[in-house]
Amino acid sequence: MSLGLVVLIPYLGAVLAAWVARFGRLHSAWVAALVAGLALAWLLPHAPTTFAGATVVQRLAWLPAVGLDLAFRLDGLALLFALLILGIGLLIILYARYYLSERDSMGRFYAYLLLFMGAMLGIVLSENLIQLFLFWELTSLASFLLISYWQGREEARNGARMALAVTGAGGLAMLGGFLLLGEIAGSYELSVILASGDAIRAHPLYVPMLVLVLLGALTKSAQFPFHFWLPHAMAAPTPVSAYLHSATMVKAGVFLLARLFPALSGTPEWAWLLILAGGFTLLLGAFFALFKHDLKGLLAYSTISHLGLITLLFGMGTGLAAVAGVFHIINHAIFKAGLFMAAGIIDHECGTRDMRRINGLWKYMPHTATLAMVAAASMAGVPLFNGFLSKEMFFAESVHLSAGLTHGWLLLVAVVLAGVFAVAYSLRFIHDVFFNGEPVDLPRTPHEPPRWMKVPVEVLVALCLLVGILPAVTVEPVLAMAAASVLQGPVPPHDLALWHGFNPALLMSILALAGGLLLYAARKPLFVLADRWQGRLDARALYQRLLQGLFALAGGVTRALDIGSLQRLIALFVASAVLLGAAGFLGGEAPLTGGRALLPVDGVSLLATLGLLAASLGAVALHRRRLAALILTGAVGLVVSLVFIKFSAPDLALTQLSVEVVTVVLLLLALYFLPQRTPAESGLARRGRDALLALAAGGGAAALAWAVLTRPYESIAPYFLAQSVPEGGGRNVVNVILVDFRGFDTLGEITVLALAGLGIYAMLERLQLPGPDRDAEGRPWDWDTHPAIMASLTRLLLPLALLTSVFILLRGHNLPGGGFIAGLVTAVALIMQYLANGAAWTHARLPPNLHPVIGWGLAVATGTGLASWAYDHPFLTSTFGHFDWPLVGEFELASAMVFDLGVYLVVVGSTLLILIYLGLMHGASHVLRPDEEAR
């Protein structure tokens, strides 16, 4: 996996660079240079085979089942890009070491830079498209960090977020495109995809896939209408701009076009999308570049324009155009990196980048000026410099293309016009900055920068000249190698020479040069015009509006939905339940009433039902008089327990009864802290909605119950009846179900009860609530806190009640009763002591510490269950036996009774805990009151 290591090395280096920064400012720079050098050294051994035309693919299994492996590919195109990334990267590292000031953190800078370098290498070396996407998004993230390097500056933060949003969005679209491409080609691997171009182009999903993939490429390469992020990314430190916007980040988009050229190109959709986007961008970028007064702004728009040129070339779809595209990628990377560095030097030396102020620098820094002028000439496409060669090829290809189009001359005009503007803005870069009078009001006096800061520029400028003058010797082998892998086939004959004789391309070059000179001469009135247009045609404003729209939409939707209202939550839930139930039931043909015969209606049942209805309606009608409503709700519970009795379920009736009593006491305690009467809070519409919802929900529940009860019933219940005595050892089937057949449910439920107790304790412990001292009618709350008769009576009753509860507990397994009911009875008996005698009196006799009761209750229940492990049976397996004691006689003991004891303890503990703490709050509020009155 040596290719994988090339990608990995910068990542490891990033960590190292960040770490060594603590030992000294410059250590990070050295580490970064070493790391880039090491990656280069790791890559170069592959170069000879790649130059020979071989493609190396290395693979490491990752998610083989879905065709996602770590797969790296080195072919001509990948090697070219890797060399650009590492080579220019090394120069940038050297340059940045002098560029960054004392206040800038070197460690952070080089760490981010290396992260970015690794991500870029990952893109160009990927064999798998999904892996390519992975690194693609990493470049977006790393560029976010790099652009926002000067975090204190608002334009840096905004520029970074804009770049991330635009390129991130494009990347996500591209992922969608890659998924479709993988589906079409049957693989995410480039080897397969590049070989199945015809099948891909013929597929019905070709167009959506192409659009999505191109969205990724065009956003990354800052093509119209996504170009606007790039100028704002200029808020980054200049080394970052020099790196990202010459050889790397923005080149990733055109890299993708080159990479997928054999698979996707050659259709009208491909051609039109790219020619339109590229052509428009070419012209637009060149136009705006001329009118930017900011040095880096000029270069940014020039970059956009040159990327448009490359996009246009790939859009043409011919082999020669692709060769020209690759060639211009190389040339642009070289001269633009040099220009950015020169601009950085000027900025560094002058303290400003405004070309209206920096003039006549030739006198102050002739060396830098020479370098910059060479690079700018290359940008303009002047002969003898490398930019001229690829631009000639571009002109030639445009002529070729326009011949086949009905309005081909339009393209030629546009291309020449872009050339004119390119010459003009290059001239402006040279003339405005280095000549054109004296500097205006510069913060500092410029002079030549440190020697080594110029070295990277010198290297690049030398390359401009070497390629420009001796193309066949210098660049041709690299170009041939890269073009061969772009085309995945033979490279069409092309002649890299300065002189091709008189032809339309040369004529266009001459026109561009002459026109550019004229245009620059007439610049002054144009600038005035341009300043007036400022901000008219601004895609960034559109982006801002989109973003503001998004935030407004998000805020609107979120606030409209989430108003923090419990009523709304409940209403939505009830409505959903009604809808779901209705949708489920109405979807079929079956009748609501099933086939089961109905029981005859008897008078008592009718009466009870009427009572139930009356109580329910009364509770609704009186719901704002809480005490009355509570009493009526209690009546509902009592009728329910009567129903249980009618259907021969004494256990349930007993449970219901005791639960009802405890609940009412509890609610009474809670109501004490609420106002006696609630004012009407909802409007009529709201109440109408709620009434409708309630009717629908109640009707739905009734319909459901009706549907179930009228249908034949056949269940697992007979098993319980049959097995209760022989296997469960108890004649009270309900109790055996609770403690044995479904003892695990009961264990869960007593845990719930325990949690309720502990939770309420935890909540109430520190709560201070003011309690009212008068009731709704204005009477004092109580006349006699502890009435003597009640106190004496409850004291007398206590042993009786406790005895009863023990009795209920013990007989539970065979007769109505059990731990749950017994626990409630005990709790009620003890609560009576509190009510009658007060907390102080009761606490003196009965420690209020109920946590151990709950804890031991749970422990006993769980322990009973665990005991069966000792006999190699599952948890909660029960056993029972018959014993014969003198005097007592024969009786039965079941392990489930121990479990029931646990239930009993938890019920007593939790119920009392809740009631006592609510009651104590009541007491606390009373004790507080006199002090407050005193104030």
Add this chain to the structure above:
Amino acid sequence: MSHLAIAPVLLPLLAGILLLLLRHGDIRLRRALSVAAVVAEIGLAVALLLAVSGGEILVYALGDWPAPYGIVLVADRLSAWLVLTTALLALFALLHALRGIDVAGRHFHVLFQLQLFGLAGAFLTGDLFNLFVFFEVLLLASYGLMLHGGGRARTRAGLHYVVLNLAGSTLFLFAVGTLYGVTGTLNMADLARQVAAVPADNVPVVRAAGLLLFGVFALKAALLPLHLWLPAAYAQASAPAAALFAIMTKVGAYAILRVSTLMFGAGAGPLADLLGGWLLPLALATLVVGMLGAVASTRLRAQVAYLVVASAGSLLTAFGLNTADSIAAGLYYLPHTTFAAAALFLISDAIAGRRGELADRFEPGPALPAHALLGGLFFVAAVAMAGLPPLSGFLGKFLLLRAALDHPWWPWVLGTVLAGSLLGLIALARSGSLLFYRARPAEGAPPPRQAGLTAELAPFAGLLLLGVGLTVAAGPLSDYARATAEQILQPYHYVHAVLGGGER
């Protein structure tokens, strides 16, 4: 006999009981006990996972009562996967709490362990009513944990949470009662059998009951429009509680998946594919609304809570597509999103704790102590949560989208998931930028080096490492997820394991 299937349920229960009995004991002892119990729980979960990874289904009949009469616990790949996710999450949430949050109120450790009891029970039970019981355990324990530490906003959010969920419990009872009334059984495997053979007259009743169950589970899973309880509740809970709650929506998603594949799967005759047409559109809408909420949030904690809603949307989209590939994608994504959300809750706490009055509001404030470290870690967690490369969220999303391409609605799924990712990216970039970049330089002397910052961030780092592990071991883990999906899409195995070959 082997008690492995019940051990992960009983261990936290026992630990909870012990901690309750030791409530006045030395806090160090209780902390050690609590941590030891969770570590042991991880061990048990791993053992369980290994025991079922070959496709075996462990059935544990409580009280030795045969199914369908008694309650059974059933451990298959799906249950084991979720139990392990829970246990791993719990360890780091707990470690974060040990730095003092656990003594801000009563019974933190008891509630925490009982919450784990409820989670493990819910994932392992094979009985519908028992599932209800464990939902109650979960509800009460989470309510206690949510209120832990007290405070006005917290109490208010807790009230909404508990009232709404009690309504949900009531509906659960309606649904279970209806199912029992018509099919006469509560055992889920038996229900699967009965539902498949339900007479035509009863089909609408069972369908209604099934959809009501779905409503309950959708409430737990925070599916639109029943997601509104979540943002306030999660944003207000203490950090370790919120981190642990990252698994709570997954309980709802698990229940949807279990019930829809087991009881209303392809073999359910006229009731097959009960949720088709409901789940997928609602899930996609949840994803969008969650992401919009994240964009609109003005506080970090609320933003993370909305991201949890969005991730529930993604997860349920995967389940709603209802193919082996998509369910596998969802199952691979599930632990990732759980850990990532928990990590964000923990780092939010660390950030909010250093901003004084500003807490986690998106307003520029003074530079934080340990600015770079916190910022870097936030960046990593945000990348994970947004589902960007290189962490496992990206893989989950890739698997999901890849699986979606077979579905007729693929353009919608693709568009929504990708647009959702973009919204998440925009939201997190904004909050990171506001919290870390727009900081005013600290006034006066630089803040003192934060002692114990490393220790404070260790649980957070642990969660991130789990995410890295998910990424590195994506091959075997996604294979496991795939095998899980295949297992649950053939409910015959489950039914057979519980009930044997014969009819009742």
